[in-house]
Amino acid sequence: MQDLGVEVLSVSVDSMFVHKMWNDHELSKMVEGGIPYPMLSDQDGSIGKAYGIYDEDAGIETRGRFIIDPDGNVQGYEVLTPPVGRNVSESIRQIKAFQLVRASKGTEATPSGWQPGKAVLKPGPDLVGNVWKVWKTSEAFED
Amino acid sequence: MPKEFKAGCQRPISNNDVNLELDQKEEKEEKLNEGDEQLMSMIKVGKPAPEFTASAYIKGKFAEVSLSEYKGKWVLLCFYPGDFTFV
Numbered sequence: 001m002q003d004l005g006v007e008v009l010s011v012s013v014d015s016m017f018v019h020k021m022w023n024d025h026e027l028s029k030m031v032e033g034g035i036p037y038p039m040l041s042d043q044d045g046s047i048g049k050a051y052g053i054y055d056e057d058a059g060i061e062t063r064g065r066f067i068i069d070p071d072g073n074v075q076g077y078e079v080l081t082p083p084v085g086r087n088v089s090e091s092i093r094q095i096k097a098f099q100l101v102r103a104s105k106g107t108e109a110t111p112s113g114w115q116p117g118k119a120v121l122k123p124g125p126d127l128v129g130n131v132w133k134v135w136k137t138s139e140a141f142e143d
Numbered sequence: 144m145p146k147e148f149k150a151g152c153q154r155p156i157s158n159n160d161v162n163l164e165l166d167q168k169e170e171k172e173e174k175l176n177e178g179d180e181q182l183m184s185m186i187k188v189g190k191p192a193p194e195f196t197a198s199a200y201i202k203g204k205f206a207e208v209s210l211s212e213y214k215g216k217w218v219l220l221c222f223y224p225g226d227f228t229f230v
Contacts, residue, residue, distance in 0.1 A: 006217040009208065011197070014226040019200035022226035038199040038208045050193035052185035053222050061222040068192045068218040072210070077186055083151070085230040086221075095217060 004095055008037040011048070012061055016041045053079050067095055069102065113140035151229075192220070 001008050014022070019039040028034040040047070045061065048054030053064030063080040075098045080086065097110040100120065108120045111131075118139060121127060127134075186192070196209040210218070 001219060004217070006219050007213050008219045008221065009199075009210075009213075011220065011222045012225050016198045016200040016205050018226045020205075023200065026227065034202065036202065038201040038206070040197040040199045040208055042195075042197055047193075047195045047197060048222055050195065051220075051222070058224075060224040062224065064220075064222040066186065066192060066218075066220040068210070068213075068220060070215045070217060072191050072214055074186050074188055074190060074192045076188060082224040082228065083230060091219060095219070099217070 001092070001095075002036075004092070004099070006095055009040055010035075010037065011040040011042050013043055013045055013048070013059065014041060015043060065091060067091070067098060069098065111135050111139065113142070115142075192218075 012019075016039070019041060023034050023039065042048055042061065045054040045056075045059070048061040048064070051064055051066065053062045054060075055062055060082070062082065063084070063086060064077060065079075065086060066077045067075045069075050076094055078086070078091075093115060096116050097114055100110060101108060104120075107122060109123055111119075111121055114120065119135065121131065121135065192210060194210050196207055199206055199208040201208075210220075
């Protein structure tokens, strides 16, 4: 993420003191040097509510993940229930795609299944009805 | 007697509703409806991310973090159910 110029923020309803304990006693044993990004505390769930991912019944935040661009706009999100973990590679792929589109000032778009290095589309009058010539459905899947 | 349960990724949900008086129940329903409205106004892609400020633990220190400090940068904002859960 740091290589991509992306700042990670994690949020849960735990206090910052519990974050410290979790980092010191468990996470630092998984990640050398411990967690490099800010671990935010949202004890009243207000941030989670603003993002629509707070579970009132359980008093916790579900696995919501939001990609926010340099203008502060949400470009994409994903929300999972607690027992299923995220796919970090997919988040990275999406960020790379959003960065590519932004760098092209909207002149390029990434088709389904796009990965860095794969062909991009240049939307415009010439492409209407002609996507089939430049993009095959097989490209939607991983190699 | 406290009832033991197996530790999983879901936290136990209280059954407090069962003993609620009727008017309290109505109150709760009203609250739920408000919640619905909140869901309706959920995050939209391409629109501004809600601003927030929170206390945080950052590499051995405690600090306040606001989303607005990150203007000009890409941000990956990740919520999760709780510290010391398993996934």
